[in-house]
Amino acid sequence: MRIVHISDLHIGKGNDFNQRVYEKGVKILNKIEKDLVFISGDLTIDGLLSDYDLAKEQLGLIEGRLAIVPGNHDERNLGYELFSEYFGEADFVKQFYKILLAGLASSEPDEDEGRLGRRRHEIIEQAVKKNKNKITVVGFHHHLIPVPNSGREKNIIEDAGETLDIILKNEIPIVLMGHRHVPYAVKVHKSLLINAGTFSCNRTRARFGNTFNILDVVQEGKNEISATLAVVNIREERKTEMVKFNSKKGIYENRYCQYLGSAHPINRTSYSD
Numbered sequence: 001m002r003i004v005h006i007s008d009l010h011i012g013k014g015n016d017f018n019q020r021v022y023e024k025g026v027k028i029l030n031k032i033e034k035d036l037v038f039i040s041g042d043l044t045i046d047g048l049l050s051d052y053d054l055a056k057e058q059l060g061l062i063e064g065r066l067a068i069v070p071g072n073h074d075e076r077n078l079g080y081e082l083f084s085e086y087f088g089e090a091d092f093v094k095q096f097y098k099i100l101l102a103g104l105a106s107s108e109p110d111e112d113e114g115r116l117g118r119r120r121h122e123i124i125e126q127a128v129k130k131n132k133n134k135i136t137v138v139g140f141h142h143h144l145i146p147v148p149n150s151g152r153e154k155n156i157i158e159d160a161g162e163t164l165d166i167i168l169k170n171e172i173p174i175v176l177m178g179h180r181h182v183p184y185a186v187k188v189h190k191s192l193l194i195n196a197g198t199f200s201c202n203r204t205r206a207r208f209g210n211t212f213n214i215l216d217v218v219q220e221g222k223n224e225i226s227a228t229l230a231v232v233n234i235r236e237e238r239k240t241e242m243v244k245f246n247s248k249k250g251i252y253e254n255r256y257c258q259y260l261g262s263a264h265p266i267n268r269t270s271y272s273d
């Protein structure tokens with residue numbers, strides 16, 4: 001199955017939102033066959049009513065099934081009240097084809113920091129318990145581990161240690177996150193931790209540009225998968241394979257994305273464990 005993972009759209013009337021890139025990105029992703037579009041938060045700039053109105057209108061252009069969690073920007077200015085009104089429950093467990101997705105709100109109102117807390121840890125554990133033979137996927141906005149090339153570390157979820165422990169203990173194969181505007185993926189034990197870059201915000205880093213991720217997953221058993229992760233650069237209409245992952249064999253290739261260009265020579269990494 002295929003998950004298109006987009007993040008940090010920052011839709012609004014301010015300078016952060018790049019409407020042209022957004023429309024181009026939507027055009028590209030509407031041509032892609034997919035089972036799910038997961039949006040890992042920061043749909044808006046400031047969580048304002050006008051931001052939510054515009055975000056709702058713009059997200060209406062995306063074809064396919066959507067699953068959405070809020071980001072820190074969406075919870076500003078009482079935006080968390082509007083999120084559920086416009087996009088449904090901020091915390092949910094839903095089935096999409098072969099996956100059971102636990103989507104969680106990692107943001108706190110008017111704070112940039114994130115945390116999941118014991119209640120959401122319980123949601124993850126219950127989802128794993130309830131899952132008979134699907135692939136468990138957990139998605140939230142803030143990052144769980146530091147993301148290279150995204151500046152000095154900040155805003156990692158406050159309970160990252162406990163959350164990571166739950167992910168690893170339960171051998172959850174896929175975690176989807178955003179927030180840092182840089183695409184990244186790293187394998188830890190039997191889990192692939194994935195960050196999407198920013199889809200349509202002008203605040204991009206160096207030559208990362210506006211991107212989204214495409215994750216192709218083949219189920220090899222309960223919570224055993226093989227997967228290929230690719231990053232699509234929207235302006236350049238370029239798709240680059242970033243990672244190949246097998247939760248059982250631990251195969252892991254191209255640990256780092258290659259499309260930074262000549263500014264950053266990339267070391268290709270390929271190993272098994």
Ligand SMILES: [Fe+2]
Binds near residue numbers: 042071072178179
């Ligand atoms: Fe964010």
